[in-house]
Amino acid sequence: MVNDTNQAPAKEQVPDWKRQQQRRTILLKMGTTALATFILAVFLMPMGYALVTSLKTKQQAADPTAPILPSEAVTIEYEGKEVELLVVPIDGEDRELAIVKKGRQESEFVDPDNLAAGVIVWEGQWRTLDPVRQGQWNFGNYKEAWDFINFPRLLFWTLLYAFVTMIGAVTASAFVAYGFSRFKFPGKSILFIVLIGTIILPPAVTLIPQYAFFSQINWVGTWLPLIVPMMFGNAYNVFLLRQYFLTIPREMEQAASVDGAGPIRTFIEVILPQAVPALTAVSLFHFFFTWNDFFGPLVFLAGNRDIVPISVGLSFFNGTYASDPNLIMAASFIALIIPLVIFFFSQRVFLSGIVVSGADK
Amino acid sequence: MKVSKFKAILLLLFVMSLIAAACGGDDDADDAAAPSDDGGTATTDAAPSDDGGTATTAAASGEAVEIRWFVGLGAGTDAPVIPQQQAIVDEFNSTKPLGENISLKLDVAPDADQAATLMQTQIVGGNAPDIAGPVGVKGAAQFFGGWLDINPYLGDYDLSDFDPALVDFWNQGGVQLGLPFAVFPQVLWYNQELFDEAGLAYPPAEFGAPYVDADGNEKPWDLDTLRELAIELTVDSSGLTPNDDGFDPNARVQWGFGNMFNDFRGNATLFGAGNFVDADNETCIFPDDWKTAANWYHDAMWVDHFHPDATFGDSEILGSGNWFNSGNIGMITIHTWYAGWGTADLAADFDVAAIPSNAGGVITAKLHADTIGIPKATSHPAEAVEVLKWMMSEEIAPRLAAIYGGLPARESAQAAYVDDPANDFGFDWAVAVDALSYPDNPNHEAWWPNYLESTDAMNEWWTELTNDPNADVDAGIDALCGLLQPVFDRDSA
Amino acid sequence: MTFTDAIKESRAGPRTRGKMSDEEKREAKIGYAFISPWLIGFLIFYALPMVASFVFSLMEFNLATPEDAKFVGLSNWARMLFDDPNVWQGLWVTTRFALISLPIGLASAFLIAVLLNSTNLWGRNIFRTLFFAPSLVPFVAGALIWSQVLNSQTGWVNRLIELFGIPAVGIDGIRWLDTPVLIPFTFTFIGIWSIGNAILINLAGLQGIPTALHEAAQIDGAGYWRRLRTISIPMVTPVIFYNLVLGAVGLLQYFLQPYVLNGTTGYPEGATNFFMIYFYKQAFAFANMGYGAALAWLLFFYGLAITIILFSTQKYWVYYAAGD
DSSP, X not given: OOOOOXXXXXXXXXXXXXXXXXXXXXXXXXXXXXXXXXXXXXXXXXXXHHHHHHTSOHHXXXXXXXXXXXXXXXXXXXXXXXXXXXXXXXXXXXXXXXXXXXXXXXXEEEOTTOGGGOOEEEESOGGGSEEOEEEOOOTHHHHHHHHHSOHXXXXXXXXXXXXXXXXXXXXXXXXXXXXXXXXXXXXXXXXHHHHHHHHHSOXXXXXXXXXXXXXXXXXXXXSHHHHTGGGGOOHHHHHHHHHHHTTSOSHHHHHHHHTTOOHHHHIIIIIHHHTXXXXXXXXXXXXXXXXXXXXXXXXXXXXXXXXXOHHHHHHHHHHHTTTOHHHHHHXXXXXXXXXXXXXXXXXXHHHHHHHHHHHTO | OHHHHHHHHHHHHHHHHHXXXXXXXXXXXXXXXXXXXXXXXXXXXXXXOTTOSSTTSGGGGTOOEEEEEEEXXXXXXXXXXXXXXXXXXXXXXXXXXXXXXXXXXEEEOSSXXXXXHHHHHHHHTTOOOSEEEEEOHHHHHTTTTOBOOOHHHHTTOOOTTSOHHHHHHTEETTEEOOXXXXXXXXXXXXXXXXXXXXXXXXXXXXXXXXXEOTTSOEEOOBHHHHHHHHHHTOEXXXXXXXXXXXOOGGGEEEEEEEEOSOOHHHHHGGGXXXXXXXXXXXXXXXXXXXXXXXXXXXXXXXXXXXXOOHHHHHSGGGGGGOTGGGTOEEEEEEEGGGTTGGGTTOOSOEEEEOOOBOTTSXXXXXXXXXXXXXXXXXXXXXXXXXXXXXHTSTTTHHHHHHHTTOEESSHHHHHHHHHOGGGOOSSOHHHHHHHTTSOOSSOTTOOOTTHHHHHHHHHHHHXXXXXXXXXXXXXXXXXXXXXXXXXXXXXXX | OOHHHHHHHHXXXXXXXXXXXXXXXXXXXXXXXXXXXXXXXXXXXXXXXXXXXXXXXXXXOBXXXXXXXXXXXXXXXXXXXXXXXXXHHHHHXXXXXXXXXXXXHHHHHHHHHHHHHOTTOTTHHHXXXXXXXXXXXXXXXXXXXXXXXXXXXXXXXXXXXXXXXXXXXXXXXXXXXXXXXXXXXXXXXXXXXXXXXXXXXXXXXXXXSOHHHHHHHHHTTOOHHHHIIIIIHHHHHHHHHHXXXXXXXXXXXXXXXXXXXXXXXXXXXXXXXXXXXXXXXXXXXXXXHHHHHHHHHHHHHHHHHHHHHHHHXXXXXXXXXXXX
C-alpha cells in the first residue's frame, strides 16, 4: 500500500518530496499499527484474563476485594495463625496493623513491629479497611499442570497425528480438488454435492456406525481410524483447495499441455507452485484442525490412555481439576505455546508465497 | 460411459465385499468380542451358576479374560481418586483372587458428560465395558434397560449385611442392577471463621438438638433459624448485612447459606421428602412442602440475598461453583462425597452439623447410595459379576467407600470405618452416621415416568424461575404440572 | 459449475452422455482419476455410516438397549415434522443466530485479514500470530474464560464497560447470558474470538493475488480503497465463498459454546435452544438415537438446501479466474 501522491514532481523538488512522503508513510504505519493494536487488545482481553487467572491461587481468585493482578494480603504469624495486615486509621494516622480477631462492631489488632504492646481494639467495620497487599505471582499452577500432564508424550502423539495426516490429507485433497476444479466428467456436480454433504451431516450421527465399523475390524484403541480415512483427503481441504485452484487462470496449463505435458505433470509443475500460499494455508488449517480435534481421538482411542493427543489429555486434566480454573488456564497456556510457535515460523513460507505468484506473472 | 459406470459398480462391490470380509472374518476369529444379537444373559456361554463360583466361566476354561472397569458416570474422575482406584485394580491383578485368567483394567473417562457418550458408543459398537460405576440414579437412568440383572448370578450371596431398602433401591423394574457399596448422607457444613467473625454460635452437631445462640438462648434448629443465621452471615463490601440499611446486594462478598450441586428435587428435599409423581406413578402432583421450598429458595436469592444465585454462584468469588471451598459462604448442605476434594483449598476451619428440621419438625437428610453396575452388553457377564462380588466384599467395599467419601453400605463395616484415622477428612463421621437415620423417602432421585426427559423439563422450569429476580413463584408452581404431565404421559406410550 | 447446472445436467440425462466425444471421454477419465482418492475413501469410511444413520432414523433405537431396536417406518419423521414444537424452535433459533452471526463474522475475518496483510503494519508476523492465538485455546478453557469474563457481576467485560460510565455490573446491569435478546450477539462475540481460521483463509487469498495486478492498477492511478474494492475483494471472493458456505454449515451445527455456557435447558426463555442442542439431548442425553438421527437428517436437508441456494448465487458475485 503506497500512497498516491503525484508521480511526476519537478526534479529539483525530489528531496523535499521524498521527505514528505517518508513522513506520510511513517504516519500511516503508526496509524495502522495503532489501529491493529487497539483491535488486538480488545480481541485478547479474555486471554489476558486467562493469563492473570493462571497466575493466581484459588484463594487469590476468590478474594472479592483483590485487584486485577495477582496479589496477596501481607500476613504475619501470630499465636500460630496467619493474620492479615490492614491499614487502620488511628488518631489521624494510618497504621499497618495485623487483625487478630475480626468482629462486626470492633476488631482487635496488634502492631507487627511491637507485639509486646499487646492488643489494640479498633471500633468500626474491618471490611472497610484497605488490606496491605504485595504482588504474588503464582507460577505453581504451571508446575502442577506440567507435572500432572505428560506433555512430551501427548505432544509426540499430537505431532505425529498432525504431521502424518497433514501430509496425507493435503496431498490427496490437492489431487481431488484439482479434479473437481479443472475437468468435466459426468456426475461431477452430484459428487461434489456428496462431498459437501459429508460436512453438512452432523458428525455426531455417523459416529456410532463408524465406531461399530472400526470396532469390527479391530481398529478401536489404535490411531488407524483417525489416520487412515484422512489419507484419502477430506471434504474441508478439498473444497478449500478447489476454491483456490479456481482463482488460478488456465492459460499456463494450456501452454504446458501444448508442450506435451500430461495432466499429472501439469498439476505438479504448474499448479502446485502457483498455489503455495493456498497449500500452506490448508496445511496450517489442517494442522490446527488435528491439534484441536478432540471427539474423534476421545472415542476411538478410548481405553488406551497412553497414546492420546493433547486435546484429550487436556480434557482428562480438565475433568480431573474441574473446580480449579486456575490450573485449567495454566495447562491451556502450556498447550498453546507449541502450535503458536509453529504458526509464527510457518509465516515465512507464507510470505515467500507472494514472491512465487508475483514473480510468475 | 457405460464402461465406466460398470467399473464404478464393480469398484463399489469390491469395497463392500472388503467390508463384509473384514466384518465376517472378525466374527469367526473372535466370537466372544462380537455383541450377541439377542443381548440378554440367556445365550452367553457362561450361564449363571448357583454356587456363585467361577466354575462355569469362560476364564475357567483357560481363556484369559480382561474385565474393563469404566469410571466416569458418577464419582471417580477427580485427581486424588484416580490413583486410589488404580491401587484397587493393581491389588486385584497382583493377588488374582478369581484365578490367573481374570485380570482387571481401569478405564477412566474425562467427565460425566463424555463418559455417557463414550459408554453409549461402546455399547452400540459392540465393545461394551464389563463393569461401570460408581453410578448414581441419574447416571444409571441414561442406560435404562441396558444393565445386567445380577440377581440370577448372586446365588446364595449373603445380603444380610445390607439395608434391604438400599438393596431394593437398586432394583428397577425387577432388574437388580447392582448393590449399594457406599452411602453418602447429606450434612450441613459450616465455616467456623465466618461464624466467629459474626459473633454467632455454631449450629448443633446432634440431630434433633436445639440451636443455642451466643447468649445461651435455645431455639429449635429449623429452617427459620438457619435463615436468620444465613442473613447475619451475608455481608457486602462495606460490612453491611441484608438487615442493615444501605446493604448493596450487587456488592456482596460473603453469603450465608447455599444448597450445593442440586436440581430442584434435591433442593426441595430439605423441606421434606417428596416427588412430583403421585403413588400411581402417573399423575403429576406438587407436594406442599416443596411449594414452600420453591418460595423459600427464590426469596433466599432475591429478597434475603443469603443464597448465591447462578451469576454469583459461577463466579470466582464463589470458587467457580465450588462455593464452600472459596471461604466466602457460611453454611452449605452437601453429601459426604464432598469430603476431601471439596474443601481442598479452604484455609478456614470448618465442621459439619445436623440438618435443620422443616416447620413441622421433620428432619430430612437426603441420601445418595451409589452402585457399580454391569452393562448387559458385556461379553463376560459371569466374570464381571465375580469381580463385582469381590469389589462388594467386606474387605474391598469399605475401601472403595472411603475413596469416594462415603460410608460403607455394609452395616457391619461402618463402626470400624468411622474410627479409622485413615478416613479423617477433618470432621466427625458420627454426624454422618446419625444422618443415616433421616433418609429421604421417596429419594430425591427416585424413579419417575420418563426419567431423563422429566428431569430435563423440571430443570428447564427451575432454571427459568430461579434466575428471574421478578418471577412469580406461585404462578410457576401452578404451571409445572402442565409441563411435566405430557412428559410423564409419553412414557406409557 | 453450479448446483442448478447439475440439476439441468441430470435432467438432460443420457442424451448428453451419448454425445460425448473421445476427447470428452478422455477428460472424464482424467477427472475421475484425480478424484478417485476421495471417492474410494468416501465409499469405505463414510458411505455406510451415512446410510446406517439414515436407517436409524427409521427405527426406534435406544443407545442403552441396541438389541431391542426395531423398525418403525416414518414415525420418527412424522413426530418431528408434525408433533414437536422444539424442532421448529430449534431451527428458528439456529437460523436467527446464523443470520446475525454470519455477516458479522465474515466481515470481521475479511477486514482483519486486510489489516494483517497491510505493508503498513509493523510486526505483521506477531500480529498474525496473536490474532490466531485464541483459536488454539481448548474449548473447555475457552468456555471457562467466557463464563467468567461475561459474568454480569464480576466479569471483566462489564467492569470495562463501567469504565466508560455506562452502568453494566449487577442484577440490573448487562446480563450477557441471561437476556434472550442479547444471546445471539453474545455468542457472535464469542465466535469472533476464535475466527483465526477464517482470517488465515482470507489472508492466503489476499497473498495469492498477483502483485502485478496491484502494480498495474496503481500506475492507472487507482487509490488504496479503489484497489481494495476492484481487485482485492473480487480476487478473494472464492475464499469468501468458502467461508460463507462453511460458516453457514458450521452455524447450523452450532453446539459447543451454548452447551457449555448455558446447558441444555434452553435458558433464557429458549434463546439457547439451538437445533444441535436439541439433537444432542434426544440422541445422547435421552439415548434416543432413532429420533436423534431423524433430527440430524432434517438438519442435513435444511443445510443442503441452503448450500444449494448459496452455490446458485455464485455466478452473481464470485469471481473465478479459471472460469468454470
